[in-house]
Amino acid sequence: MDRHQLFGRLDKAWKDFQESHAGLSDSQLLVPGVTGAWSVRDIVAHVTTWEEEALKHLPLILKGERSPRYSAMYGGIDAFNARMTEEKKRLSLPEVIGQMNDIHGQLIDFIEAVPEDQFRGETRFRHRLRLDTYSHYPKHSRAIRQWRQREIPGDIQGEGVMKNRQYSQFALLAMANRKHKERCHIRSAIRELLAAELDLKNDANGTGVGRLTVLDRVHEALAELRGIDEQIQLGNTAIADETSTI
Ligand code: NI
Numbered sequence: 407m408d409r410h411q412l413f414g415r416l417d418k419a420w421k422d423f424q425e426s427h428a429g430l431s432d433s434q435l436l437v438p439g440v441t442g443a444w445s446v447r448d449i450v451a452h453v454t455t456w457e458e459e460a461l462k463h464l465p466l467i468l469k470g471e472r473s474p475r476y477s478a479m480y481g482g483i484d485a486f487n488a489r490m491t492e493e494k495k496r497l498s499l500p501e502v503i504g505q506m507n508d509i510h511g512q513l514i515d516f517i518e519a520v521p522e523d524q525f526r527g528e529t530r531f532r533h534r535l536r537l538d539t540y541s542h543y544p545k546h547s548r549a550i551r552q553w554r555q556r557e558i559p560g561d562i563q564g565e566g567v568m569k570n571r572q573y574s575q576f577a578l579l580a581m582a583n584r585k586h587k588e589r590c591h592i593r594s595a596i597r598e599l600l601a602a603e604l605d606l607k608n609d610a611n612g613t614g615v616g617r618l619t620v621l622d623r624v625h626e627a628l629a630e631l632r633g634i635d636e637q638i639q640l641g642n643t644a645i646a647d648e649t650s651t652i
Pocket residue numbers: 452542545546
């Protein structure tokens with residue numbers, strides 16, 4: 407596996423999680439009993455909690471350090487989950503959704519900067535990342551879908567999301583996430599081009615017109631990618647602004 411494949415898996419599971427609750431109204435998001443006493447809102451907060459945990463513990467793993475066990479710190483995973491759910495009760499629905507988006511973006515930024523060798527083989531890093539993200543989301547996506555089938559008669563999942571203003575919040579956030587991911591790809595392309603530029607400049611043997619033409623092309627491509635990157639950034643800000651007014 408490489409970084410690109412990992413992003414593929416992560417994105418697929420994330421998108422599926424977003425779709426699992428797309429189209430639910432604000433009041434439906436707050437109905438308890440989806441998983442135990444949890445509402446969809448609580449589940450979203452819980453998924454975010456584990457992404458926050460990933461952001462806390464993955465840097466330690468990269469440094470070769472061990473994190474304290476949940477049993478030692480909180481009395482176990484269930485106790486930790488219960489405690490975090492209780493702590494997040496005070497957050498409003500828009501705050502929970504905002505955090506979901508924000509933390510997921512931070513996690514993607516973080517993964518983007520991790521050395522490539524961490525993605526090869528079954529490293530401690532990959533193991534922990536998987537548990538906190540793309541093997542975690544599907545459990546909750548499934549539970550939400552089952553609840554919708556069980557509890558909401560005539561619910562058509564994933565449809566009418568863009569049509570209904572009331573439902574547009576999740577769609578906008580999902581769009582912002584996709585944009586964010588595009589931006590990650592663009593930024594990694596920019597980095598590759600910068601490395602190529604440096605190689606060309608440092609290449610003592612490469613002289614003459616051919617090399618300058620290649621350098622020119624690299625510069626053109628860089629300018630184009632930077633333009634797209636800027637547009638996406640502006641677009642994300644617009645999406646965030648629009649979302650916060652709903
Ligand atoms: Ni869970």
